[in-house]
Amino acid sequence: MATIYEVAALAGVSPATVSRVFNGNTVSPEKQRAVREAAAKLAFTPNKTARRLRKQSSEVVALLIPDIENPFFTALARGVEDKAQESGFSVVLCNTDDDPGKELRYLQIAASEQMAGVILAPASDEADLGAIASLGSPVVAVDRTTPYPVDAVKVDNRAAGIAATTALFDAGHRRIACIAGPVGIESTEDRFLGWRQVMTARRAAIPEGYLQHANFRADGGHAAMRHLLALPEPPEAVLTTNNLMGVGALQAVVEAGVDPARFGLAVVGELPFMFLTPPAVVQVRLPARHLGTTAATMLLERIGGDAQPPRTVVLRAELA
Amino acid sequence: MATIYEVAALAGVSPATVSRVFNGNTVSPEKQRAVREAAAKLAFTPNKTARRLRKQSSEVVALLIPDIENPFFTALARGVEDKAQESGFSVVLCNTDDDPGKELRYLQIAASEQMAGVILAPASDEADLGAIASLGSPVVAVDRTTPYPVDAVKVDNRAAGIAATTALFDAGHRRIACIAGPVGIESTEDRFLGWRQVMTARRAAIPEGYLQHANFRADGGHAAMRHLLALPEPPEAVLTTNNLMGVGALQAVVEAGVDPARFGLAVVGELPFMFLTPPAVVQVRLPARHLGTTAATMLLERIGGDAQPPRTVVLRAELA
DNA sequence: GAAGTCCAAGAAATCGATTTCGTCAAGGTC
DNA sequence: GACCTTGACGAAATCGATTTCTTGGACTTC
Numbered sequence: 001m002a003t004i005y006e007v008a009a010l011a012g013v014s015p016a017t018v019s020r021v022f023n024g025n026t027v028s029p030e031k032q033r034a035v036r037e038a039a040a041k042l043a044f045t046p047n048k049t050a051r052r053l054r055k056q057s058s059e060v061v062a063l064l065i066p067d068i069e070n071p072f073f074t075a076l077a078r079g080v081e082d083k084a085q086e087s088g089f090s091v092v093l094c095n096t097d098d099d100p101g102k103e104l105r106y107l108q109i110a111a112s113e114q115m116a117g118v119i120l121a122p123a124s125d126e127a128d129l130g131a132i133a134s135l136g137s138p139v140v141a142v143d144r145t146t147p148y149p150v151d152a153v154k155v156d157n158r159a160a161g162i163a164a165t166t167a168l169f170d171a172g173h174r175r176i177a178c179i180a181g182p183v184g185i186e187s188t189e190d191r192f193l194g195w196r197q198v199m200t201a202r203r204a205a206i207p208e209g210y211l212q213h214a215n216f217r218a219d220g221g222h223a224a225m226r227h228l229l230a231l232p233e234p235p236e237a238v239l240t241t242n243n244l245m246g247v248g249a250l251q252a253v254v255e256a257g258v259d260p261a262r263f264g265l266a267v268v269g270e271l272p273f274m275f276l277t278p279p280a281v282v283q284v285r286l287p288a289r290h291l292g293t294t295a296a297t298m299l300l301e302r303i304g305g306d307a308q309p310p311r312t313v314v315l316r317a318e319l320a
Numbered sequence: 321m322a323t324i325y326e327v328a329a330l331a332g333v334s335p336a337t338v339s340r341v342f343n344g345n346t347v348s349p350e351k352q353r354a355v356r357e358a359a360a361k362l363a364f365t366p367n368k369t370a371r372r373l374r375k376q377s378s379e380v381v382a383l384l385i386p387d388i389e390n391p392f393f394t395a396l397a398r399g400v401e402d403k404a405q406e407s408g409f410s411v412v413l414c415n416t417d418d419d420p421g422k423e424l425r426y427l428q429i430a431a432s433e434q435m436a437g438v439i440l441a442p443a444s445d446e447a448d449l450g451a452i453a454s455l456g457s458p459v460v461a462v463d464r465t466t467p468y469p470v471d472a473v474k475v476d477n478r479a480a481g482i483a484a485t486t487a488l489f490d491a492g493h494r495r496i497a498c499i500a501g502p503v504g505i506e507s508t509e510d511r512f513l514g515w516r517q518v519m520t521a522r523r524a525a526i527p528e529g530y531l532q533h534a535n536f537r538a539d540g541g542h543a544a545m546r547h548l549l550a551l552p553e554p555p556e557a558v559l560t561t562n563n564l565m566g567v568g569a570l571q572a573v574v575e576a577g578v579d580p581a582r583f584g585l586a587v588v589g590e591l592p593f594m595f596l597t598p599p600a601v602v603q604v605r606l607p608a609r610h611l612g613t614t615a616a617t618m619l620l621e622r623i624g625g626d627a628q629p630p631r632t633v634v635l636r637a638e639l640a
Numbered sequence: 641g642a643a644g645t646c647c648a649a650g651a652a653a654t655c656g657a658t659t660t661c662g663t664c665a666a667g668g669t670c
Numbered sequence: 671g672a673c674c675t676t677g678a679c680g681a682a683a684t685c686g687a688t689t690t691c692t693t694g695g696a697c698t699t700c
Contacts, residue, residue, distance in 0.1 A: 001431065001454065004687060014650045019688055026648060045451075048432040050686035053369045053655050068413075069394050077388060081415060090429060093388075093413040095401060109410060111321065112368040131365070134321065324657060334680045339658055346678060370656035373685050 002042035011038035022046070052114050060090045061299060062110040064120045066098040067216065070244060072269055072288050073121065076142065079292020080119055087300050089116065098123045098182075098216065107132050117299045122146045124184060138302030142295040144186045145312065151302065152312040153295045157187045157268070160284045160317040161194020164239050164266035167282040167319060169202055173237035173264040177210040179224040179249055180241045191241040191268050207233050214245055221245025225252035237264025243271055250281070270320060283320040290315055322362035331358035342366070372434050380410045381619060382430040384440045386418040387536065390564060392589055392608050393441065396462065399612020400439055407620050409436065418443045418502075418536065427452050437619045442466045444504060458622030462615040464506045465632065471622065472632040473615045477507045477588070480604045480637040481514020484559050484586035487602040487639060489522055493557035493584040497530040499544040499569055500561045508533075511561040511588050527553050534565055541565025545572035557584025563591055570601070590640065603640040610635055 008015040011034040020027045021035040038044075052058040063080050065073040081091045092115070094106040103123045110118050111131040117138040120127065122145070129139055129148045141152040168176050178195045181188035192211060199206050209231050214220030221240055225248065228235055240246040246267030253263050266282035294313055328335040331354040340347045341355040358364075372378040383400050385393040401411045412435070414426040423443045430438050431451040437458040440447060442465070449459055449468045461472040488496050498515045501508035512531060519526050529551050534540030541560055545568065548555055560566040566587030573583050586602035614633055 001451070003685095015687075016651080016689080017649060020649085023688075028648070031649085045428060045432050047373075047686050048429070049369055049373045049434050050655090051688075053367075053373050053657095054686080054688045056655070068397060069391065071389065071391075074389050074394060078415075081388075090414075095398075108365060109368070112365050114369050131321070323655095335657075336659080336681080337679060340679085343658075348678070351679085367656050370685090371658075373687095374656080374658045376685075 001047070002039075002044045004044070004046070007035065007038045007042055007044050010042065011035045056114055058114050058116055059088055060092055060113070060115050061296075061303075062092045062094055062106065062115050062118045064094045064096050064103060064106050064118065066096050066121055066123055068093070068095040070216075070242075072243060072286060075288035076121070076292040076295075079289035079294075080296045081292075082289075083293045083296035084300070089300070089303075096123050100124050100126055100128075104128050111135055111137070116303050119295045119299055120146070125186070138299055140295045140299045140302070142291055149310045151298045151310050153291055153298065154187070154312065154314055155286055155291070155317050156314050157190035157317075158194040158197070160268050160286070161191035161239065161241070162198055163194075163317070163319055164191075164268055164282055164284045165195045165198040168237045168239065168264045168266050169198065169204075171237075171264055171280070171282075174204050175207075175233065175235045176204065176237045176239065176264065177212070177228045177235035178239045178241070179212045179214055179221055179228070179245050181214065181216045181245070183213055188241050192239075195239050207231070210235060214248075216242055216244060218244045218248035218251070221248030222252045223248075225249035226256070229253075229256050229258070237266070239266045239268070241268050243267055243269030246271060246281075268317070284317045285320040286317050287315050321367070322364045324364070324366070327355065327358045327362055327364050330362065331355045376434055378434050378436055379408055380412055380433070380435050381616075381623075382412045382414055382426065382435050382438045384414045384416050384423060384426050384438065386416050386441055386443055388413070388415040390536075390562075392563060392606060395608035396441070396612040396615075399609035399614075400616045401612075402609075403613045403616035403620070409620070416441075416443050420444050420446055420448075424448050431455055431457070436623050439615045439619055440466070445506070458619055460615045460619045460622070462611055469630045471618045471630050473611055473618065474507070474632065474634055475606055475611070475637050476634050477510035477637075478514040478517070480588050480606070481511035481559065481561070482518055483514075483637070483639055484511075484588055484602055484604045485515045485518040488557045488559065488584045488586050489518065489524075491557075491584055491600070491602075494524050495527075495553065495555045496524065496557045496559065496584065497532070497548050497555035498559045498561070499532045499534055499541055499548070499565050501534065501536045501565070503533055508561050511559075515559050527551070530555060534568075536562055536564060538564045538568035538571070541568030542572045543568075545569035546576070549573070549576050549578070557586070559586045559588070561588050563587055563589030566591055566601075588637070604637045605640045606637050607635050 004015045004018050008018045013031055013035060017027055017031060018035050021032050061084055063077055067073055077093055084091050096103040100123050108131050118132055119140045119142055121143045122141055125147060127146050132139060139150040141150055143154055145152045145154060165176060178192045180192040212224035212227060214224040238249055240249050250260060250265055253260055261280055268284045269286050270283055324335045324338050328338045333351055333355060337347055337351060338355050341352050381404055383397055385397060387393055397413055404411050416423040420443050428451050438452055439460045439462055441463045442461055445467060447466045452459060459470040461470055463474055465472045465474060485496060498512050500512040532544035532547060534544040558569055560569050570580060570585055573580055581600055588604045589606050590603055
């Protein structure tokens with residue numbers, strides 16, 4: 001790979017002039033032409049590492065998501081990527097496995113790699129943004145917020161929980177349980193608070209054990225559903241606060257010999273490939289890509305110098 | 321963020337000594353202790369960009385995949401990531417959208433960012449590895465091969481196509497069509513060659529139009545299936561050469577009012593969430609994660625100095 | 641003619657970590 | 671005692687691109 005010194009020698013100018021041709025304007029047309037020709041002949045590509053070190057910045061942003069195999073997050077990543085690319089930025093996708101230790105490591109890497117900013121679906125309320133914040137790099141929290149004063153984009157999760165639970169009520173169900181994600185995750189809590197709000201408003205009983213916490217994955221939803229079905233007074237319907245747990249719950253229902261068409265299931269998020277889903281399943285569609293593009297837009301504004309106070313944008317989910 | 325100069329000043333040594341403490345061995349125990357204490361007090365993290373520029377290498381590898389929303393590739397990515405992390409490497413995941421232009425751009429970025437190597441699911445036979453090859457950085461092709469002399473890991477795709485088609489035959493189907501991916505993709509071609517091989521060996525007719533090419537996605541499979549169903553002599557079964565096209569094909573079958581339980585479908589790859597799948601669907605399970613871990617292992621060996629001639633490892637798919 | 645201003649462009653410094661080179665001291669061998 | 675080897679460690683160079691500083695020439699104004 002050719003260096004700027006080789007281009008300069010071939011063009012008969014100094015390296016500073018080569019740099020000026022590509023980054024600034026005070027070069028005569030004659031020397032500009034010589035430089036561009038030399039660069040083309042040598043297929044010159046600036047060494048991005050050297051640029052990054054000198055400029056203390058780069059055209060790379062990090063996206064930290066908790067589970068690369070969850071279609072919600074891959075759709076969100078697509079949204080981020082599409083928007084970032086429009087502005088000449090690359091996205092480094094980091095999979096935290098919902099593990100705060102992994103998350104911290106990626107945040108440190110983002111800082112020591114001079115990344116232009118970070119979009120973060122936090123693994124917990126304890127995301128440590130110290131390293132990245134001390135550099136003044138912008139951060140946007142997506143889907144879940146963080147105590148740090150940073151921009152955020154999220155879904156109105158309580159409204160999603162309300163809409164899903166209301167739909168189960170409207171379908172005639174009264175004994176409605178809830179399978180939520182791990183304790184301490186904001187989007188989880190808001191969704192089951194929506195469930196509880198509807199149950200309370202409708203004066204429906206919430207028997208002991210009707211709120212189960214699981215691990216966000218199909219196997220967690222499966223285990224929780226089995227637990228619910230083993231209760232003295234099993235539910236006739238269930239809300240799961242994410243899509244993969246909904247799959248696991250439905251699986252447990254089928255395995256227990258319960259007719260899926262008569263069991264009520266509401267899922268926050270989309271079950272993949274809807275036509276294969278029993279007709280009675282309520283799905284609350286999350287705007288995953290829109291979350292991604294919105295987060296990227298906000299981050300790009302910060303990178304571009306936007307200095308207004310941190311804000312939170314709330315997007316609506318909708319019944320599918 | 322503290323620099324090595326600040327650590328050196330606090331420890332009362334030169335920056336070269338600080339570097340030696342963390343990278344070499346010729347430092348007295350007394351000075352080692354002073355350096356480590358100073359580094360801890362200042363929360364020193366080496367500036368990775370500076371390291372990378374000086375060393376002309378990094379602990380980052382790139383993984384280029386053609387579709388981040390295809391579960392096959394996200395599982396492959398998980399395999400790569402798990403293996404790379406074991407050895408202290410980070411993975412940069414790049415989504416090429418099966419677009420050779422995007423692929424080329426990412427390859428150039430990998431070169432100008434001094435990445436340690438690239439694992440590449442090529443977007444076409446024309447992947448241009450010139451930039452990365454001129455740096456001597458190792459490349460491993462995964463799932464599909466490339467004309468460049470590099471290591472490769474793939475599935476025995478012809479055997480997968482043979483197994484899938486044979487299973488349809490054994491289920492009693494004789495009019496078996498094939499929906500393949502875009503022309504020119506090696507894995508696609510091997511799979512439909514497997515289909516054709518079985519059809520020929522079993523002396524089954526292949527009417528005009530029984531081989532459809534589609535775009536790898538559910539919508540492509542959907543359109544191709546509709547085309548097949550509109551033939552004068554529609555097939556009673558179909559092989560799709562990837563999972564998403566299988567979903568689209570099944571959707572078209574349902575929409576056409578054909579009973580999915582009586583229509584034969586074989587899919588190379590796993591349909592998501594099997595229990596929702598009509599029981600007659602044949603699935604040939606691809607070892608996606610194993611592809612990933614194998615590719616990463618080979619790349620790490622190359623990074624570590626392995627200089628033997630390029631090799632290709634072929635993994636087997638299996639009937640689910 | 642002298643002084644001031646502006647522009648183009650080369651030389652040198654900068655970014656932060658690593659490596660190379662040179663020096664000194666200690667120990668061993670002849 | 672002289673010479674050689676080894677280890678520790680500081681000073682300087684290196685990586686490649688960008689930015690800052692300085693200089694010279696051209697032009698304008700007084």
